[in-house]
Amino acid sequence: MTVVSRAADAAVAVKDPAVVLRDVSMVYRVRASKGRGEKAAGKVVEVRALNPLSLVVSHGESVGIVGRNGSGKSTLTKLIAGSILPTSGEVRASSTPVLLGVNAALVPELSGRQNVVLGCLAMGLDEARINEKFDSIVNLAGLADSINLPMRTYSSGMSARLRFAIAAAVDPEILMIDEALNTGDAQFRDRTRRRMDELRRNAGCVFLISHSLGTIRQMTNRALWIDDGDLLMDGDPNEVTAAYKRFTWLLSKNRQKDAAAHRQSFLDRLQTVEIVDTSRRG
């Protein structure tokens, strides 16, 4: 697929993109729970999580996603991963993305070793490949000493490291990481960055959601700032994290008006992108 992304007058052709979102939006529909005297109880309430956005991500890119709680970051990654369907628009990916979240299912009662095998099987590796990859997974996770202990004895950082190491082992073309790296120590972050660079060099692409702006700056080469369902910025991680940091600082100082003006200035600056899939034309 060749995609042409048009911002204003400039047309940029992206050959063989990894992920394309065209006018994608998400509105959750939830039934409000019954509470005494509440008018909305039992009614279906709409939660607008993501306003329409278009985005093209190429192979070899590592994209950080920042934003306040509830801004729509997880919704965006779930849409890309295909675990939820958009209310409108279209999501296309060059292969099935591997979504690595803090809640990725591993079994607490089983040992780290057994969880490595289970996790790898779940991601489609056969026994021979698991044996081949086993040592590198344990080394990447830095868990050689505790790999035979039940996972319930692991700290949250140790579990997060194991989840990352398992997900990265399948050489996913598109890897999506939701917060999992924040609990890692400096050594782990170093190994993680090397592994993410390897994945990118092998023409994979990585999405990383993190509340740690340092992690975003260190680990990504493009960043998105999402706020209240709006994409506000898409660009250099240093610039994006600086703008976001200023926004949260203004909010923390109760300078709501300045924060709103700061937010609006980025919304105004963002160009509308039109995405055209030229391979679909006759």
Ligand SMILES: Nc1ncnc2c1ncn2[C@@H]1O[C@H](COP(=O)(O)OP(=O)(O)OP(=O)(O)O)[C@@H](O)[C@H]1O
């Ligand atoms: N399954 C769901 N049903 C209803 N509303 C949802 C659901 N998931 C998310 N939302 C709502 O959508 C909005 C965006 O949520 P989302 O989880 O994408 O934000 P986030 O930026 O990932 O937040 P956080 O940083 O807290 O993880 C929020 O208002 C949230 O309450």
